[in-house]
Amino acid sequence: MTEYVLTAIDTTQIQGYIFGSNRLQENIGGSELVELATHQWVYEALPAAHNVVNVTTGKLDNNRTIDTLDAEVIYAGGGNTVILFKTMDLARAFTGRWTRRVLREAPGLEVVVAHRLFDWQTDSLADVTDMLLRVDLARKKQQRTPSLPLLGLGVTKPCVSTGLVAADIVDGKPVAREIGAKHRAGDRSHERLTTYFPGMLRKGWEIPRDFDELGRIKGEESYIAVVHADGNRIGSRVSEIAQRYHQPAQNRDYIRAIRAFSQALERSARTALNQTVQLLMDAFLADPDIANRHRRKFPLRPIVFGGDDVTFVCHGSYGLALAVKYLEAFEQATQHESAFNGKPATACAGIAIVKTHYPFARAYRLSDQLCRSAKQMLRQERIDGSALDWHIAMSGITGTLEEIRRREYTAGQGKLNMRPLLLRQSTHTWRSWPTFKILLDRFIDENGEWFDRRNKVKALREALRGGQSTVQEFLRTYQLKQLPTAPALNVAGYEKTGWAGDCCVYFDAIEMMDFFVDLQKIVEDSRREQEEDAHAGV
Incomplete structure (x- = not known):
């Protein structure tokens, strides 16, 4: 019998930890602390004999396996880190080292760890991993006791971000331990960002x-x-x-x-x-x-x-x-x-x-x-x-x-929005990004009849709210034969009524006019001009 221990690590309440602040530096720092806690700090807490070649990048040596090691990281990703340990004592010792560091250096971050014994020769690792992630970790999350922050003592200074007890100073302002840690981690995040991008x-x-x-x-x-x-x-x-x-x-x-x-x-x-x-x-x-x-x-x-x-x-x-x-x-x-x-x-x-x-x-x-x-x-x-x-x-x-x-976004005719959209054209529905983009281009094209005519666009938007008959009245008032068309939109009559069944065709494009810069078109137009200039030079 070859018995090992499978260990899984997860985090909880992650969205609030990362995105709970209105300060970008603190959001960045929260994300960086989660990244460190679930990757580099995990690798550094492993026993000496493991398969991580580089604790900073997380590179693994596929040739080093648990039969000759104390611990083998299976993978770290998708929110989970899964590790094989030789014995339960090694797994528990690792957990102690790792959680102590999380408590010290990432205050406020809540983590969960689960262990499961299994026999390598008779048990399916795939099944054990599934049970560990789906059952054991879920049970741990349900059974955990939520942490309660210390709200104050006899004499305290409140954190400018959270209102909790201040225990650090950042930029001359009192902040809680969690906020101080996030600010410091934010600086490290800039280093990782410049390496990636x-x-x-x-x-x-x-x-x-x-x-x-x-x-x-x-x-x-x-x-x-x-x-x-x-x-x-x-x-x-x-x-x-x-x-x-x-x-x-x-x-x-x-x-x-x-x-x-x-x-x-x-x-x-x-x-x-x-x-x-x-x-x-x-x-x-x-x-x-x-x-x-x-x-x-x-x-x-x-x-x-x-x-x-x-x-x-x-x-x-x-x-x-x-x-x-x-x-x-x-x-x-x-x-x-x-x-x-x-x-x-x-x-x-x-x-x-x-x-x-x-x-x-x-x-x-x-x-x-x-x-x-x-x-x-x-x-x-x-x-x-x-x-x-x-x-x-x-x-x-x-x-x-x-x-x-x-x-x-609801009118008597139906839905004013066509969103959500498929990324690519499809036979299943006309509601796709290519169709929307063509309609949007019709309104924002500098050489088109709708560009810079805000009164007419505003009138169309209100007419769409009124339904098909109001749109037809709009066309007569402005002496227009039809509204902009998109070749892939194969719904009869939409260009005369503004609607495809109970879904409005144009409202989303009108709303997006002032909030869209076509970056791809800027790049393509510039390349085309360069090619034309090069060709003319030849």
Whole structure:
């Protein structure tokens, strides 16, 4: 009998820990502490004989296995870290070292650890891993005693961020231990960011440390976009690997497969985010006038990155274009990874466009709801693809996304919004990004009849609220034959009524007019001009 211990690590209340502050530096620091706690600190707490080659990058040696080691990291990703230990004593000693460090250096971060004994020769590692993650960790989370912060003693100074007892000083202001740790971690996060995305520092750009540095222009109302993207059916792919290697004799094959998949997923997400950053860089090179508006502050800041769950903030008018780029690049990156077996992964994104000083926790919560909305649409339509959804909050937000849309985007005819949208054209539905983009272009084209005619656009928006008969009256009043068309939109009569059944065709495009900069078009137009100039020179 060869008995080992399987250990799984997870975090709880993670969204509140990372996104609970209105200060970008604290959000960044919270994310960095979670990254450190679930990766580097785990590796540094392992017993001496392990398979981690580099504790900073997490590189693993596939040739070093548990039969000659005290501990073997199976994988770290998707929110979990799974480790094999030779004995329960080694597993418990590791847990003590690791949790003490988390308590000291990441105050406020809540973690959960579960152990399970199993026999390598007679038990399926895939089944044991599933039980550990799905049952043991879930039970630990339910049974844990929530931590209660110390609210005050006889003489205290409140933290400027949380109102809890201050125990540190940051920039001359009293802060709680958690906030002090986040500020220090935020500085380290900048180092990791420049390693992952070196292009952000080229041409003298600075990485923003405050929401105001994401493109705020003095005297103008400023918006930021909170973009949250998440892979689709990643859990199902993990289950498929487990089903493929569910025999005890396949335990080593299971480790290789799940580790390769986890690493491929992380590479793909990082590649996609790199390409997203590069699109913005290319647009600034192509159009210096846009770049100059930002005063050398790069108007994009990743907050959560390193897995299929990605969150970044950027200037409000870039959010939609960058989200689309990320989804496209993620699909493409997974297409080239052998661990995906020729079936590229897809993802969904939620984009919350809010005023710069809007409560950030609410903005993130909205972006998460929007991402879930896109996923729900895919399930309802039974479509395997990527999708996106967005909301522009021009004022305060009250209620859930469903309540907001029922209150603000419902008319007698039906739904004013066509969102969520599929990323790619589909025979299942006309509600796709390519169709929406064509309609949006019709309104923002500088050479088109709708550009710079705000009164007419505003009148159309109000007519759409009134339904088909009001739109027809609008066309007669402005002596228009029809509204803009999109070739892929094969619904009869929409250009005369503004509606396709109970869904409005144009409202989303009109609303987005002032909140969209076509970064891809800027880059493509610049390249075309360069090619034409080069050809003329020849």
